[in-house]
Amino acid sequence: MVFFANSNDIIVVDIEVTEKIDDRYLKSFVLSNLKLKNISLENCDKLYVNYLEYPKEYQVFVVNSQFIFFDFEAFYSYYENRDFEGFELLIYSNFFLIFKDKKFFYYQKINQDLNQDDFIKFLNKKFNINISNIKLVSKDEFEKLKKEFTQKNQKINHKKNINKDGLKYIDLKSNFSFYIYIFYLLSILFIGYYFYNTYFNIVEKKEEIIDFESIKSKITFNSFEEKFYVISKNIDKNRLVLNSFDYRHDTAKIVVSSSNKENIDKYLESCENVISSSTHFSEESKIFEATIDVGKL
Known part of the structure; x- marks a missing residue:
């Protein structure tokens, strides 16, 4: 185990959204x-x-x-051991940080000198905040902070303690919550079908056919995230890349x-309510795009 990952060991990606994603679908969305x-x-x-709420x-x-x-x-x-309220900008040689009320708020790598005044105006506008203090951190000071942090945290059980302040951990291990939901849905449909048939056999002495779509519409969810989750699962299943x-x-x-047109054809066969589709081949990249x-999903 290595205690610290520096900026070269970390991949940081910013993803713009129109609204916060439900935690149930966050993993699929990020992946x-x-x-x-x-x-x-x-x-x-x-x-x-x-x-980040504002942007x-x-x-x-x-x-x-x-x-x-x-x-x-x-x-x-x-x-x-420092009292501070508000937003503070901490600038090191190859990254900068923003802390809010002594808690992590934002991190980003840098690879060039910054015009401090213009940079602060940009950050204040981007996050709709007011940075009240700026600190330039030297290499010696940063090494001292890392040493103090190491001494305080070296006895923690790091295998169990994967959570971090200000950051949400996403478990990359496979989970079966989606399949459990499908099983639950099918169980409800089966029970509904059974009682529907039983009732009409007793009262009318004849067999009636249940309207599955009517029952399904009452118990399924119509959230955008869930529809996107089903679509992304189908795309992954057919080994496609989602471009947009x-x-x-x-x-x-x-x-x-x-790169394999058969994968696109299989996806089209499994996709419901297709209005139109078109596929073209790029000679330059040797890729099929559909x-x-x-x-209505």
Whole structure:
């Protein structure tokens, strides 16, 4: 195990959204966006997200599980015996941090000198905040903070303690919540069918056919996130890359790509309510791309 992951060990991705994603579908949403950016995850990776309310943006952190802490977490030692309220900007040689009321708010890498005044104006506007203090951190000071943080946290059981202040951990292990939901749905349909038939056999002495769609419409959820989850699962199943997804007025325009046209054909066969579709081949990239218009999901 390595105690600190520095900026070179961390992949940071910003994802803009129109609204906060339901936690049930956050993992699928993040993984799909990472795939769009050609970022592959390994079994040994850990994933954290930071949601920023005002710009409506998710910040995704990818790091190898051999690392215990991000090096910027050492700044908690800086705030330990210091009273401070508001937003503070901390600038190191290759990254900067914003802390709000002594708690982590935002992190980003930098690779060039910054015009401090213009940079602060940009951050204040981006996050709708007012940075009241700026601190330039030297290498010696940062090393001292890391040493203090290490001494305080070296006895923690790091295998169990994967959570971090200000960051949400996403477990990359497979979970079966979606399949449990499908099983639950089918169970309800079966029970409804059984009691419906039983009732009409007794009262009318004849067999009636149950309207499955009517029952299903009463118990299924109509959230956008759930529809997106089903679509993304089907795309993953057929080994496609989701290039874009536009959902408006109960219709969707989906653009997917693959080096194998059969994968696209299989996806089209499994896709319901297809209004139109077109597929073209790029000679330059040797990739098939399909544009699919889907009716009510």
